Structures are given as structure tokens and as C-alpha cells.
Amino acid sequence: MVREDLENIPQFDLPDGYALHWYQPGDEEHWVCIQRQADQFNVITSALFNQQFGTDFKLLEQRQCYLLNPRKEFIGTATAWFDDNFEEAPIGRVHWVALLPEFHGRGLSKPLMTAVCRRLRELGHRRVYLRTSSARVAAIALYLRFGFVRTA
Secondary structure (H helix, E strand, O other): OEEOOOOOOOOOOOOOOOEEEEOOOOOHHHHHHHHHHHOOOOOOOHHHHHHHHOOOHHHHHHHEEEEEOOOOOEEEEEEEEEEEEEOOEEEEEEEEEEEOHHHOOOOOHHHHHHHHHHHHHHOOOOOEEOOOOOOOHHHHHHHHHOOOEOOO
């Protein structure tokens, strides 16, 4: 799915008590924990984290976002990533969006997407894409609401 620009990003605020947290070294453990519980399609390991994001902590601090509940527990994540050669050009990427299952249906993915799309724009990206499975119906609805369109 592609969004051709990062103008007019839908704005959703976090509910009271919830907060965003940008990556700090050691947070990869939270990423693995969230993804393992949220993702029924992939085998989630620390090695997968390193394969997807590398070990440049400064880069991750700019790009990887976590959602904290009012008890400051890590409950969601999304990354404002990039691809330097998507359709032969650099592009931003919304990557590995996940929310713990017990928090689904509360509208919490919307402010997480707002934050990640804003960050992509702040980092200079003009276009953005993401990949998802057709089985992730709720996720696709969210991405469509954020102006992403299906690609072939």
C-alpha cells in the first residue's frame, strides 16, 4: 500500500494517560514481546529485529515508536522506516505496526499511525509505503483511513 504524499495526515490524539516513547537501547526486547503476542503470521525473534532494523541505535531513536499505557507498560509499536530503492527511488516506510491484542478496538493504533507518519514527514520523506497481509482486515481499514491505497 502506498501514500503518495505526507500532507494532511489524519490527526488522532492519545487518550489520557497513554504516551509515546521513542526507542532507547534495550527497547528491542519490548518490540519482540509485543510482536510475538500480536503477530500470528511470523516467527518473532531478536534476530528478526536485528535483520529488520540493524543495530544503529541513533537511527532507531529517530524512527521507532512505542505506545505506553497509563501504567507505562509497552503495548504497541510502529516504525517510521525507509527503503532507499523502492521502485528505484527512496521512500518512507511504515514498518512493523503492532498492538497487544487486549488493546485492540480502542482506537489506539490511530494516534500511533499519526505519530509515525508525522515523523516520516519530519525526516524528509515525501512518499510512504507499507506491506501487510490481506488477512489483516482491521489493519487494512486503518491504512485506508490514513490515505494509503492498494498497489498491484
